[in-house]
Amino acid sequence: MSLKVTWTLVAAAASLFVRDAAQAKSFEDVRCKCICPPYRNITGHIYNRNVSQKDCNCLHVVEPMPVPGHDVEAYCLLCECKYEERSSNTIKVTIIIYLSVVGALLLYMLFLLLVDPLIRKHDPYTQPLHNEEDAEEMRPQVDSGQGRGNTVLERVEGAQQRWKKQVQEQRKTVFDRHKMLS
Known part of the structure; x- marks a missing residue:
């Protein structure tokens, strides 16, 4: 019985995965993260934006620019920008597998708790x-x-x-x- 329930859970999770794969565009797997320290009277701030790797710089990510036009270059030199990628599909599959294993173990534990008094x-x-x-x-x-x-x-x-x-x-x-x- 627990094996049947486990496979049902896996099938349900797989169907959600397939449905979400069709909507993969809605998940942002790439981003550019710019960490800008305090500059003059402006506090430090972290900026995130979904841009391509070639556009991962302060000029394309930091909007609105907190400094006037003549200080932009000095401010951008202080900012550290990094391009980051992740795979949301891999994360989903890992979580589904983890939850399936935990669920199967819980079902097995419940089975043993119910059957153990009958066996002993x-x-x-x-x-x-x-x-x-x-x-x-x-x-x-x-x-x-x-x-x-x-x-x-x-x-x-x-x-x-x-x-x-x-x-x-x-x-x-x-x-x-x-x-x-x-």
């Missing part, structure tokens, strides 16, 4: 224990010869129990050595 088998013979060490000793060992451990969940659970047991043994070893040294 509760043993009515074990009582809840308050001590972690006693819980490790009383837990039945998973034996592959009994037919258990076939599902991924049971294998992960078994690996988790082995890891917890190793950590518990390491703690005991460290505390025993600490007691011996002091």
Whole structure:
């Protein structure tokens, strides 16, 4: 089910992408950015304008010109103009892929939250224990010869129990050595 929903989301995003590609002219992927520092009594300012790369200079980008005609050349020498390009289509595709992956992971998490209680088998013979060490000793060992451990969940659970047991043994070893040294 989650795979079907994921593909539906991808198809919807792709249709939006195709529709937006037809309207690509409305997105400005190129610009000239001029950063002009303060000059005499004029504060600094950043100017952006969509012009070609050859027209990326102060005279074509800075409008209205904040200085009178005889100071234009001095003012433009202080301005730093850079031509910038970006690909809005690449940005859109990246965001669509990212959101699709996050959505698929969320759906998978919800699936596991709903199905996990149904998959886990509760043993009515074990009582809840308050001590972690006693819980490790009383837990039945998973034996592959009994037919258990076939599902991924049971294998992960078994690996988790082995890891917890190793950590518990390491703690005991460290505390025993600490007691011996002091």
